[in-house]
Amino acid sequence: MPLASVESRDLAHDEPQDYLWTLNFGPQHPATHTTLRLVLKLDGERVIDAMPDIGYLHSGFEKLGEHLNYNQYVTITDRMNYISPMTNNVAWHGAVEKLLGLKLTPRCQYIRIIISELSRISDHLLCNGAAGLDTGAFTYFLYAFYQREVLYDIFETLCGARFTNSYTRVGGLMYDMTPLVVEKIRAFCKNFPKTLHDMERLLDRNKIFVDRTKGVGVLTKAEAINRSCSGPVARASGVTRDLRKDDPHLPYSDFNFQVCCATAGDCYTRYLVRMQEMWESLKIVEQAIEKLPGGPVNVGIDQRTAFPDKRWVYSTIEGTISHFELQMSNRGFEVPHEEIYAAIEAPNGELGFYIVGDGTETAYRARCRPPSFIHFAVFPHLIRGHTLSDIVAVLGSLNIIAAELDR
Amino acid sequence: MSNDAASIDLLKNRIAGISTSEFRGQVRVVVPTEHLFASLEFLHGERVFDFLVDITCVDYLNYRGATDRFGLVYVLTNTVTNEQLMVRTFLNEPDLAVPSVTSLWEGANWMEREVWDMFGITFEGHPDHRRILLPEEFAAFPLRKDYPLQGRGERHNFPVLTRDSA
Numbered sequence: 001m002p003l004a005s006v007e008s009r010d011l012a013h014d015e016p017q018d019y020l021w022t023l024n025f026g027p028q029h030p031a032t033h034t035t036l037r038l039v040l041k042l043d044g045e046r047v048i049d050a051m052p053d054i055g056y057l058h059s060g061f062e063k064l065g066e067h068l069n070y071n072q073y074v075t076i077t078d079r080m081n082y083i084s085p086m087t088n089n090v091a092w093h094g095a096v097e098k099l100l101g102l103k104l105t106p107r108c109q110y111i112r113i114i115i116s117e118l119s120r121i122s123d124h125l126l127c128n129g130a131a132g133l134d135t136g137a138f139t140y141f142l143y144a145f146y147q148r149e150v151l152y153d154i155f156e157t158l159c160g161a162r163f164t165n166s167y168t169r170v171g172g173l174m175y176d177m178t179p180l181v182v183e184k185i186r187a188f189c190k191n192f193p194k195t196l197h198d199m200e201r202l203l204d205r206n207k208i209f210v211d212r213t214k215g216v217g218v219l220t221k222a223e224a225i226n227r228s229c230s231g232p233v234a235r236a237s238g239v240t241r242d243l244r245k246d247d248p249h250l251p252y253s254d255f256n257f258q259v260c261c262a263t264a265g266d267c268y269t270r271y272l273v274r275m276q277e278m279w280e281s282l283k284i285v286e287q288a289i290e291k292l293p294g295g296p297v298n299v300g301i302d303q304r305t306a307f308p309d310k311r312w313v314y315s316t317i318e319g320t321i322s323h324f325e326l327q328m329s330n331r332g333f334e335v336p337h338e339e340i341y342a343a344i345e346a347p348n349g350e351l352g353f354y355i356v357g358d359g360t361e362t363a364y365r366a367r368c369r370p371p372s373f374i375h376f377a378v379f380p381h382l383i384r385g386h387t388l389s390d391i392v393a394v395l396g397s398l399n400i401i402a403a404e405l406d407r
Numbered sequence: 408m409s410n411d412a413a414s415i416d417l418l419k420n421r422i423a424g425i426s427t428s429e430f431r432g433q434v435r436v437v438v439p440t441e442h443l444f445a446s447l448e449f450l451h452g453e454r455v456f457d458f459l460v461d462i463t464c465v466d467y468l469n470y471r472g473a474t475d476r477f478g479l480v481y482v483l484t485n486t487v488t489n490e491q492l493m494v495r496t497f498l499n500e501p502d503l504a505v506p507s508v509t510s511l512w513e514g515a516n517w518m519e520r521e522v523w524d525m526f527g528i529t530f531e532g533h534p535d536h537r538r539i540l541l542p543e544e545f546a547a548f549p550l551r552k553d554y555p556l557q558g559r560g561e562r563h564n565f566p567v568l569t570r571d572s573a
Contacts (some may be wrong), residue, residue, distance in 0.1 A: 226514075227514040406540060
């Protein structure tokens with residue numbers, strides 16, 4: 001069947017046709033590793049229409065945001081996009097600090113940039129690794145996952161948790177970076193390029209991979225903008241928008257890096273853009289670790305927002321009082337009676353929070369603008385007219401995280 | 408991100424009853440509900456706010472100083488000049504309907520479905536106006552402030568599906 005005729009018909013609302021198959025694709029049991037379900041309409045092996053069915057997890061992220069205070073909610077943001085939790089932490093507290101009007105210390109800003117970029121590498125490694133795995137490149141996946149383990153080790157040394165980090169706090173961070181972490185990040189910067197070169201050599205010109213991804217799931221620039229796509233998905237279609245350059249809330253202008261763009265907009269280009277973004281992220285981490293400023297990581301007890309250092313708490317009365325005041329449920333810091341939208345460039349795209357403060361220590365409304373949710377809406381458009389086996393390639397290139405879908 | 412002062416002035420000239428406010432450099436425009444679609448159409452078509460970042464809703468049930476029940480928020484961005492604008496409108500029961508903007512931005516499709524699912528605001532002219540996260544049988548709107556956190560009792564409303572009936 002020619003593609004044009006498939007595109008022009010309104011298949012979702014057409015008369016039921018006897019020769020079309022309905023196929024439930026993907027695991028939907030909550031115990032399986034992602035609760036992603038697609039209802040497909042197939043003509044032989046060709047996908048006529050796809051209907052994403054979401055809403056199996058019922059995590060209630062936004063409702064929880066109305067009942068947990070600004071520091072507690074960071075543990076919930078870990079679970080939103082569990083592939084890159086550090087970025088979510090930075091996004092959430094970046095939004096809270098914008099609402100409060102807090103200015104972070106230079107060291108804190110640099111550490112936040114380092115952890116955001118490391119988790120961007122970690123996210124892209126998983127996304128590209130899984131895309132390789134889905135299209136048959138198992139060794140590639142193992143290369144990617146080994147490096148993810150190295151990154152987990154860095155995060156574990158940094159904050160004690162490998163997976164759900166909860167590293168940021170209002171006005172600062174949980175702990176400062178120790179010399180051991182700096183050493184581990186330096187070692188990572190030294191060793192990672194070799195793996196990245198190996199990965200590029202394995203897959204970039206692999207005939208099977210290129211044949212399965214090139215020209216599949218094409219998204220044009222106009223469609224990408226019109227359908228609110230962001231991040232690597234939009235940049236692979238020629239949209240140059242990158243919040244690190246266009247609307248940075250951290251000092252990204254201090255670093256020399258490129259925004260990676262392409263024009264083809266197919267699965268292969270999205271893969272290439274992610275590969276290239278890892279190189280750029282690595283460049284930022286290298287520069288940031290060399291230029292890492294000294295000084296405190298938290299804004300200090302005068303501002304009455306960040307938790308004071310434990311040495312202060314145990315040895316001075318001011319520290320004890322301010323720790324106590326922040327910890328008590330009816331005290332805490334006061335936020336303005338206002339609303340704010342703040343977004344950062346997460347690995348998947350624009351991750352924004354719309355926070356309504358009502359003067360108490362709990363947000364009145366904490367809305368999350370998740371990139372995966374928006375990108376999954378594009379999926380039926382991308383897959384129409386392709387075959388059943390192309391579904392994994394397109395899904396992998398969009399990097400759909402089920403926990404972010406079912407909020 | 409910079410604000411588009413020219414767009415706001417032009418919008419004010421064109422449509423009556425617009426008020427603006429600013430907080431931390433973000434300009435919010437409050438538009439009367441009957442002029443919402445016209446304002447968004449103008450901003451999309453003539454002021455080239457081509458990127459719809461987000462549509463969300465806030466339930467101001469117990470909010471101090473609030474006069475209206477629901478506030479709809481449209482976050483718009485111009486991808487060329489990087490100007491950002493927030494368009495807001497207020498809604499009250501029982502008149503919870505606004506025109507859909509899916510004809511302007513295709514990306515509004517799932518965002519509007521989510522607002523309908525969570526707050527019960529109808530988008531007239533939406534091509535696929537169904538719940539997105541919750542099942543169709545669900546009667547309540549969970550993100551409204553009068554919905555309890557635990558949602559106890561909801562699961563008993565569903566009929567039990569046995570293997571024979573499935």
